[in-house]
Amino acid sequence: MAIRRTFLKTSFAALAIAAGLGTLTMPADAATRGGKMVYARYADSLFLDPVLNDANVDIWVLTNLYDTLLQPTNDGVGVQPGLATKWETAADAKSLTLTLRQGVKFADGSAMTADDVKWSLDRARDPKAGAWSSSLASIDSIAVSGETVTLKLKNPDPTLIPALATFNAAILPQKLFEATPGATPEEKAKAFAEKPIGTGPFMLTSWKRNQSMTLKRNPYYWKAGEDGKALPYLDELEFQIIPDDATRLLKLKAGEVDGTEFIPYARVKELQGDPSLRMELWPSTRVRYLTFYCGPTFKDGKANPLSNVKVRQALNYAVNKDAIIAITTLGLGKPMRSYMSSTTPLFSGQDLYKYDVAKAKALLAEAGFANGFETSIYSLSGNGDDSNDLAAVQQMWAQVGVKLRIDQVDNPTRTARYREENFAMRTSAWTNDISDPSQITSYFAYWPNIHSLHSNWQDKRVDELFEKSQQETDAKARAAEYQEIQQRYNEAAPIVYLYETPYPVAFRKNAKGFVQIPLGNNLFEAAYVEK
Amino acid sequence: MSRAGLVLWRLLQIVPTFLLIGVTIFVLARLLPGDPVSAMLGDRASDEAVNRLRQQMGFDRSILTQFVLFIEGIARGDFGSSTAYRIPVTQLIGERLPVTITLTALATVIALVFAVPLAFVAAVKANRWPDFLIRGVFQVGLSSPVFYVGLILLTVFAAWLRWFPVGGYGETLGDKLWHLFLPALTLALSFSAIIMRNLRAAILEVLTAEFVDFARSKGLAQRIILFRHVLRNALVSTVTLVGLHAGSLLGGAVITESVFAVPGVGRLMVDSIFARDYPVIQALTLVLAVVVSLAFLVTDLIQMALDPRVAR
Numbered sequence: 001m002a003i004r005r006t007f008l009k010t011s012f013a014a015l016a017i018a019a020g021l022g023t024l025t026m027p028a029d030a031a032t033r034g035g036k037m038v039y040a041r042y043a044d045s046l047f048l049d050p051v052l053n054d055a056n057v058d059i060w061v062l063t064n065l066y067d068t069l070l071q072p073t074n075d076g077v078g079v080q081p082g083l084a085t086k087w088e089t090a091a092d093a094k095s096l097t098l099t100l101r102q103g104v105k106f107a108d109g110s111a112m113t114a115d116d117v118k119w120s121l122d123r124a125r126d127p128k129a130g131a132w133s134s135s136l137a138s139i140d141s142i143a144v145s146g147e148t149v150t151l152k153l154k155n156p157d158p159t160l161i162p163a164l165a166t167f168n169a170a171i172l173p174q175k176l177f178e179a180t181p182g183a184t185p186e187e188k189a190k191a192f193a194e195k196p197i198g199t200g201p202f203m204l205t206s207w208k209r210n211q212s213m214t215l216k217r218n219p220y221y222w223k224a225g226e227d228g229k230a231l232p233y234l235d236e237l238e239f240q241i242i243p244d245d246a247t248r249l250l251k252l253k254a255g256e257v258d259g260t261e262f263i264p265y266a267r268v269k270e271l272q273g274d275p276s277l278r279m280e281l282w283p284s285t286r287v288r289y290l291t292f293y294c295g296p297t298f299k300d301g302k303a304n305p306l307s308n309v310k311v312r313q314a315l316n317y318a319v320n321k322d323a324i325i326a327i328t329t330l331g332l333g334k335p336m337r338s339y340m341s342s343t344t345p346l347f348s349g350q351d352l353y354k355y356d357v358a359k360a361k362a363l364l365a366e367a368g369f370a371n372g373f374e375t376s377i378y379s380l381s382g383n384g385d386d387s388n389d390l391a392a393v394q395q396m397w398a399q400v401g402v403k404l405r406i407d408q409v410d411n412p413t414r415t416a417r418y419r420e421e422n423f424a425m426r427t428s429a430w431t432n433d434i435s436d437p438s439q440i441t442s443y444f445a446y447w448p449n450i451h452s453l454h455s456n457w458q459d460k461r462v463d464e465l466f467e468k469s470q471q472e473t474d475a476k477a478r479a480a481e482y483q484e485i486q487q488r489y490n491e492a493a494p495i496v497y498l499y500e501t502p503y504p505v506a507f508r509k510n511a512k513g514f515v516q517i518p519l520g521n522n523l524f525e526a527a528y529v530e531k
Numbered sequence: 532m533s534r535a536g537l538v539l540w541r542l543l544q545i546v547p548t549f550l551l552i553g554v555t556i557f558v559l560a561r562l563l564p565g566d567p568v569s570a571m572l573g574d575r576a577s578d579e580a581v582n583r584l585r586q587q588m589g590f591d592r593s594i595l596t597q598f599v600l601f602i603e604g605i606a607r608g609d610f611g612s613s614t615a616y617r618i619p620v621t622q623l624i625g626e627r628l629p630v631t632i633t634l635t636a637l638a639t640v641i642a643l644v645f646a647v648p649l650a651f652v653a654a655v656k657a658n659r660w661p662d663f664l665i666r667g668v669f670q671v672g673l674s675s676p677v678f679y680v681g682l683i684l685l686t687v688f689a690a691w692l693r694w695f696p697v698g699g700y701g702e703t704l705g706d707k708l709w710h711l712f713l714p715a716l717t718l719a720l721s722f723s724a725i726i727m728r729n730l731r732a733a734i735l736e737v738l739t740a741e742f743v744d745f746a747r748s749k750g751l752a753q754r755i756i757l758f759r760h761v762l763r764n765a766l767v768s769t770v771t772l773v774g775l776h777a778g779s780l781l782g783g784a785v786i787t788e789s790v791f792a793v794p795g796v797g798r799l800m801v802d803s804i805f806a807r808d809y810p811v812i813q814a815l816t817l818v819l820a821v822v823v824s825l826a827f828l829v830t831d832l833i834q835m836a837l838d839p840r841v842a843r
Contacts, residue, residue, distance in 0.1 A: 047617050055573070131572065131580050190617050209616060209623065210802070211700055211794040242698060242792040246682055250690045251697040412565030412807045415574055419581070428574070443575060450577060 031225060032528045036236040037511060039524075040248045040260035044210050044241045048193040050170040051124045052186075054132055056520055059167045059433065061239070063521045064215065066170035066198035069098055069117065069149075070161060072435045076285065076518030077345045079165040079435065083112065083199060083222075084149070087164075093156035093473045098164075100147045105220035106173045107203040114144035119174040121151075132168035135159070135434065156473045162436040167521075173197055201232040201525035213239040215524075223525060233513065233528040249506075252277065258511035258529055261522075263504040264384065265329045271506050278509055281332065281502040282516040285341040285432035285440075288333070288385070290377065290393070290425055290496035291418075295456035299422040305373045306424060312493040314363035316353035318400045319393060323355075325499050328388040333499035338486045339444045341500050343518045346437045346482040352490055352497050360400045372401020377425035378417055381408035386427045389498060421454045425496075428453070431520050437482055441466055445489045457494035534835060541828045548824060549817060553605075556816040557598055560809050566590055567614035570807040588614065590809075601813065611810035615803070620814045624796060628818065630700065631788070631795035634711050635780045638718035639773060646723040650730035651762070657735060665727070673724035677783055681717040681790040688713060698792035714791040718783050722776060729772050733765035740764070767838050774830025778823045 045061050047053040071082040084098040104112040123129060125136035138157035143150045153160070163169060176197055182188035196204055199222065202215035215237040223231045240257060242248040248260045249267060253274070263271060263279070271279045292306045292315075305311050321335040334342075338349025364370060379386040386408075394404045409417075417423045432440055442449045446466045447458040465481045472478040490497075503516050510530040515523040568585045569576070585591045589600070604611055610620040649669075653662040672680075689697040701707040737743065738761060746756045785797035796815055803811040 046615050128583075131576050193617075208794065209618075209626070210798060211792075240699060240792070241794075243798070244698075244790050244792065247685060247698045247790055247792055250685055251699075254690045254693065254697050256697050256699075409564075410805055412563070412570040412805065415569050416565035418574060419569060419578070450575070 030227070031233045031513060031526065032530050033227075033229075033233050034235050035529050035531070036238060037234050037259070037524070037527055037529050038238045038240060038257045039514075040240045040242045040251055040257040042241075042243055042245070042248065042262045045213070047190075048196050048204070049189050050167050050172075051129050051132070052189055054130065054168070054433070056431070060520060060522045061213070062167050062170065063200070064202045064237070064524055065196050065200040065204060066167075066172065067200050068165050068167070068169045068171065069100075070165040072162070072165045072517055072519055072521065074515055074517050074523075076283075076343055076432075076435050079161055082165065083117070083171055084164075087161065089161075094153050096151045096153065096160060098149045098151070100149065101222060102147065104199055104222045106176070106199055107197050107218040107220060108173075108176065109220060110173060110175070112171060112173070112199055114147065114149050116174045117149050117171055118142045118144050120171045121169060123172075124168050124170075130168070132166075135163040135166060135168065135439075156471045158472055158475075158478055159434070159436045159438045159470065162434050166434045171199060202237055210241050212241065215239070221525070225526060232525045234524065237524050237527070252506060252508070255508060259505060259507035259514060261503070261505045263506050265332050265501075265504065268330065268332060268504055276509055278507050280505050280507065280514075280516075282505065283343055283518050284501065284503045284516075284520065285343050285518045286429060286501050286503070287336050287339070287341050288389070288429050288498045288501065289336065289339070290389075290498065291423075291428050291453050291455055292425055292457075292494055292496070293421060293423050293455055294452075294494050295421065298424065299420070304424070305367070305369060306375065308367045309492055310363045310367040311369060313353070313491075314360040314367070314369075314400065315397065315402065316493050316496055317356045317363065318360035318396050318402070319353070319496055319498070320355040320396055321353075321497065321499060323396075324389055324392045327392050328385050329499065329501055332504070333501045335499055336497040339489055339495060339497075340437055340440050340486070341432070341518075343500075344432060344437050344440065345435060346479050348479075348483040348486050349490065353493070357399055364400055364402075369401075372403065374403040374405065375424045376405040376407055377427065378407050378409050378414045378423055379427045380411060380414065383427075389427065393496070418454050421451065421456060423454075428495075433519055435519065438466075438470060441482075441485060444495075445485055452494060455494045457492060459488055459492060462488050534832065537831065537835070538828065541824070541831070545821060545824045548820060552820045553602075553813070553817055554598075556813055557601065558594070560807070560812045561594060563804075563807065565807050567807045567809055570805070571614060610814040613803075613808050613811045615806040615808045615811075620810050623799065623811060624815055624818055627794055627796045627799050628822075630707075630711075630793060631781065631784050631797055632822070633707070634715055634784055634787070634793060634795060635718070635777070637708070637711055637715035638722060638780060641715055641719035642723035642726055643773075645719065646726035646730060650727045650734060651757070653727070653731045654734035654738070655757070657731075662731075666731075669724035669727050672720040675720070677717060677721065677786045678790050680720055681714065681787055684713050684717055685791070698790070700792075700794055710791075711793065714787045714793055717787050717791075718780060721783075722780060725776070726769060726772065730765060730769045733768050734761055737761045737764045763837060767834055770830055770833050770837065774827055774833075777826035778819075781819060781823070 043057050045058045046055055048058060048062060050062050050066055067083050069082050069084040070079040070087065073080050083101055083104055085101050086099040088097045100114060100117065106112055121136065121142055125133050125139055127133050138153045138155055138160055140152045140154045177188060177192050180188045180192045182191050201218055201221045203218050204213065205216045206214040217232055217235050221230050221232060225231045225233060242251060245264050251257045252260050268279055271277050292312055293304065294307050295304060296307045298304050325331060325333040325335065337352055338347055340347050342349065364372065377390065379390055390406050394406065397404050414426055418426060430440060444453055445462050447463055452458060462485050465485050469478050469481040472481060505516060507514065513527040568581055568588060568590060572581055572584065612619050613623050616623060649665050653665045656662050685697055689695045695713050696710055699710055701710045743756060743760060746760055784795060785801055788795045788797040799811065800815050803815065
């Protein structure tokens with residue numbers, strides 16, 4: 001059987017293999033070894049199990065404790081070697097063979113084996129496990145032999161390689177997990193998540209919920225730093241939980257923490273001007289948009305003007321994205337050009353719905369709403385971005401006769417109305433977790449998953465294209481399928497396109513080497529604090 | 532009623548209060564839109580995943596069945612597990628309750644230290660400039676929003692002057708108190724204004740009482756009249772006020788704990804409501820009800836000590 005190598009980014013992966021390790025953004029000056037970094041987070045983690053939970057507050061810590069066979073590249077569009085050094089797809093695309101890195105140890109010093117890999121992936125793909133099991137659903141069986149792991153597939157799956165670089169495919173130590181007290185696998189998972197042991201750069205040594213989390217250096221970590229010795233540079237990494245934005249910044253300015261996340265856009269300029277700090281804006285896959293309900297009638301039986309594509313297009317033309325970007329993000333965002341961010345692989349967007357009040361009015365008139373109509377939107381109470389965006393949108397739509405009522409609710413309420421498909425519009429944001437367009441597309445555009453963001457918008461051609469693309473082995477054909485999906489979706493406008501934003505983080509000048517990739521993963525393996 | 536009788540009677544009264552609050556919060560939590568499962572899984576989960584977890588966690592059963600299981604659990608001393616954190620509720624609350632109680636106790640002490648002497652001065656110098664000054668300053672404290680006062684104190688005393696840490700919580704007892712001082716001061720400012728105004732009015736009233744005239748006519752020293760007769764009598768209503776405010780002080784802790792990143796039950800309550808974490812919301816409400824009931828009991832005991840007529 002002829003075997004051929006397929007890489008998501010062939011040249012990049014080859015380069016990475018040649019280097020023997022992933023690309024880290026290495027600072028020019030020599031890194032300091034040892035010491036401690038304190039990083040303030042806006043919220044605490046909930047449950048540190050890679051399979052059973054998928055909140056960002058968990059994922060962003062998990063990727064420092066656990067490794068996956070492959071890892072996303074720092075630009076978020078490709079994959080690079082992780083616990084596997086090589087991967088080969090069979091010619092019929094029905095199996096994937098991975099070669100494991102030699103000599104990798106878990107943080108307790110025990111060796112990582114192919115059996116750990118099989119067990120971890122079997123656990124992650126169990127349909128009862130969690131929402132993310134579907135990312136590994138194409139795997140039919142897993143065979144191990146020495147240092148190689150072969151995944152036999154039910155069908156060709158172009159998303160499998162990026163899926164193996166996603167947090168839920170983390171490799172856990174089977175023996176340690178099974179030796180954890182607990183009558184059921186769920187109880188064992190709970191107990192193990194209190195003291196997780198992985199092959200990642202750090203291990204969790206203490207966790208005071210809602211207060212702090214201490215991670216110590218994993219002495220057995222396999223990645224080497226620029227000095228040729230093992231990473232991480234830090235001996236200790238402490239996360240402090242400071243929910244209030246203003247307090248987090250005060251703590252950074254006072255030097256009580258070395259870095260912090262989620263800097264409010266309004267404060268970015270001020271921090272850029274502070275000589276003791278360094279403001280970092282990491283490219284992200286985050287998009288901010290408003291979701292329409294597109295069904296013909298609402299739950300109360302009333303006719304829904306938003307079911308008319310011309311109305312949705314008109315409302316998009318009536319939104320001045322540049323003005324909103326200036327108001328909410330103080331110029332740090334950029335207009336959305338497709339439903340997926342421009343950092344997503346196979347993105348093929350272009351400028352969408354250039355602000356045009358006359359065109360908006362004409363489209364509304366064509367749709368039979370020359371005098372406008374009244375509609376409403378659920379927004380998060382206490383969320384500054386929501387209030388800023390909607391105050392602007394409300395005024396912009398008033399110019400074309402559309403009256404927007406803003407209903408401020410808490411997040412579970414907004415989610416409940418969304419699930420019931422009992423809403424006209426809602427505020428939303430999205431970040432990819434995997435370096436492939438399939439995740440976002442399955443939620444936004446593919447009706448059978450969650451009715452296209454519960455909008456009830458459906459395009460049978462898009463559904464067909466998506467299903468085809470999920471088994472498409474020809475990269476060019478897959479790109480063409482995604483181009484058509486994006487074009488059809490963007491024309492139908494089941495959302496109001498707003499903007500993309502970077503991840504705003506800030507550090508003390510002497511705290512360096514942190515990386516946040518577009519998928520959000522916080523990488524502290526090469527972080528250090530200069531003395 | 533004897534003191535022991537009062538204590539016993541009050542402790543018995545907590546039982547029906549506890550039950551009534553238990554039922555109310557159990558129903559109220561479930562009247563909010565959404566449930567723990569949809570809050571846990573978020574916007575992305577499929578209906579299938581939500582239904583499966585709902586079934587696993589027992590939230591698909593009737594509200595009556597859930598309530599019976601809840602009461603049975605309490606009877607066994609089992610308050611269940613947090614749906615968001617997946618650890619026992621007793622552990623979660625046990626770690627945080629001492630923090631909030633220390634914070635509110637410290638705030639009360641600070642409030643009294645400010646309010647009592649100044650109320651005295653204001654009353655004795657009533658309607659002269661010290662009185663106006665004291666009342667004016669306290670009025671500002673009373674009318675300033677807690678989160679704003681908190682941020683100002685943080686900026687000035689922590690970030691600029693570096694006298695205190697910028698929020699967070701310590702390891703040792705001394706370190707903890709040092710971390711809690713600014714949040715306690717924030718809580719104490721508006722509280723002390725209320726105490727000061729109440730005590731000042733009480734002192735003014737007592738000063739006109741006949742027994743004070745009688746004490747004066749006996750030729751007692753002004754100092755003895757003020758401390759032994761006036762203050763003791765005026766404090767009775769202030770003690771009531773402090774006791775009644777225990778609840779609202781716990782309420783104020785919700786905002787203060789968020790601004791100062793103090794890991795107490797106030798923040799836990801807010802987080803739990805946003806996560807629709809029913810077991811935590813229920814247990815925490817009940818625990819706080821007991822704390823407030825106990826605070827009322829202590830208030831009554833202090834009143835009995837100050838004014839033996841209360842005991843009769």
